[in-house]
Amino acid sequence: MLRHLLLGAVAAFGFYILTSAISSFNDFRVGEIAVYAIALAGLSLLTGTNGQISLGQGAFMAVGAYTLGVLMTHTHLPLVVDVLAAIGLSGALGLVVGMPATRLKGPYLAGMTLILALGLPRIADKYSTFFGGDQGLTVNSPTPPGTIDPQRWLSWIEIVGAIVVLILLANLTRSRFGRSFRAVRDDEIAAGLSGIHVARTKVLAFTVAASCAGLAGAFLGLSVGVVNTGEFSLTLSIYLLAGMVLGGAGSLVGAWWGAIVLVFMPGWSTSIANSFNLGSAVGANLALVVFGLVLIVVIMAAPMGIQGGIGWLGRRALSLVGGGVPAPGAPTPRQEGNEPVGSIPSIPPPAAPAAPARNIREQS
């Protein structure tokens, strides 16, 4: 608990130095990374820690963003209230969708949330006068106090939001609830026999993930300045899945790696396509190809993702330093599936054992 707070404070200070040193546009980028980290951390908790797959994370982001947009357009409440409403409403929808979802196994849940991701944004098209239609709803970014650059101020808000969310999630996964999440993931029947309310646990994980997406969506709306359906396509949901898998399912630190890739990949792929003269059609589609390959290759070759790879490298380095055999009582007694805590400085350690998805026992 205290360590999470300390690491959060260190990370906040690091981000403060970083955002002060870079340009306004890069502030925007850093803010976006924080936004995606929130959404990915929620998804990572749901899929990696609780074993439920969701393609609806983008749809829940849309709910958060539109809640913020509608409240800003039609009322004059303070921003905090708008954002809290965005979290609340997307969490409530997560609760409703999560309830039938508790009875579903992997592919059924994936299919159901896939329909959600395709169908939910269409409500905004259907009631276009209320939701702004194709143009979407305009969102005003908050006014900073004093002479702070507005973009930098917004990035700070997003970063603080992300750090708070990750500290909360880190504590949640360390708590009784986190242990129930993992127990349900590993064996529902055994978890039920141990006195865990399986359905309630799964609904809770779904609600937490949806709330994270709602906050991320509201922040994304603030960053972009406008909320429209184009931002929340099915592609976004699959990109989020790719970012989560790439970072490492079940790892909160991995959420940051995934977020960095999600923010920078579209720009990278366009510039790669340009530098090889591949034409604009390829440039526009290369990100899809890359994320598709990421999903396939990571699952087939390295199911633990980037964070798992870093943990593996860290353990290799430590074992080399220790002459290959860790001395008894050495500082790295590694239990099955546990990350070596503290191998990466200045980032909160993974609170959840980053057990890869392949270790989850198949139930049939």
Next chain:
Amino acid sequence: MSLFINLTLNGITNGMIFAAVALGLVFIWRATHIVNFSQGSMAMFTTYIAVTLLDRHINYWLVFAAALVAGLVMGGVIEVVLIRPLRGKHALNPVIVTLGLFILLEGLAGSIFGVGNRSFPPAFSQAGLTFGHSTIAFSHFDLFILAAVVILMLGTLVLFRATNMGLRMRAAAFAPEVARLLGVRVGRILTLGWALAAVAGSLAGLLVAPTVSFSPNFMDLILVYAFTAAVVGGLDSPVGALVGGLVTGLSLSYVGGYLGSSLEPLGALAILMVVLSARPEGIFSRPAPRRV
């Protein structure tokens, strides 16, 4: 009343297409217990191959056959390269891999064929048939759709019920280990299941393409409707795929006609939630006891 009749006819035609894609999902589910989320993208890709060949002025029916063969090869290759290494891994892994394939194929199609909307010539007239003074929303092309899917379904029935290969396929799906001991090459059977599924998907793609102006994501909605249809029918029953397809097609046609077409996906979501809440294993599937 005429609106109702037209919506019904439209729902039957759409339902047959959903049934064809759902049949592909059922093939793959029976063979490997995977829901293939790239089923729509694979069909999209072979449809693009077909339209590229048509641009070269190759005979329509030759192109039709070529697209089906392309699907056959594609399905088999995907099973061998991507799906076989995942056997014995956790059930979420193939779901994620097929989703990766889903956007990979869309990205490749966009890169190779361009993202602009294309049009696909229909094999037969798409003008509604006329009886006396009234025209109904049912054309020669719709009749062709019905005939093609019925042939596909009959072919499946004959394959499973009357051929040696079908018996092997059922054995491999029912008890892979026993089938292997009795000399069935289970690995090849699974590859064949994927290949046949891709053929069913390709056929659906070719049947859908003339009715829409298509782009790389034109099969996305068809896939989720087909998934709904397959789940309604129980995911492992070919007859269920047909019935589920018709139920889904008709329901969504009424939702689209009376409430607005943008609510169709939510209609599918509602069907799915009702069916899964009432009978999580689907209507035509016997619930399997869960082993502890």
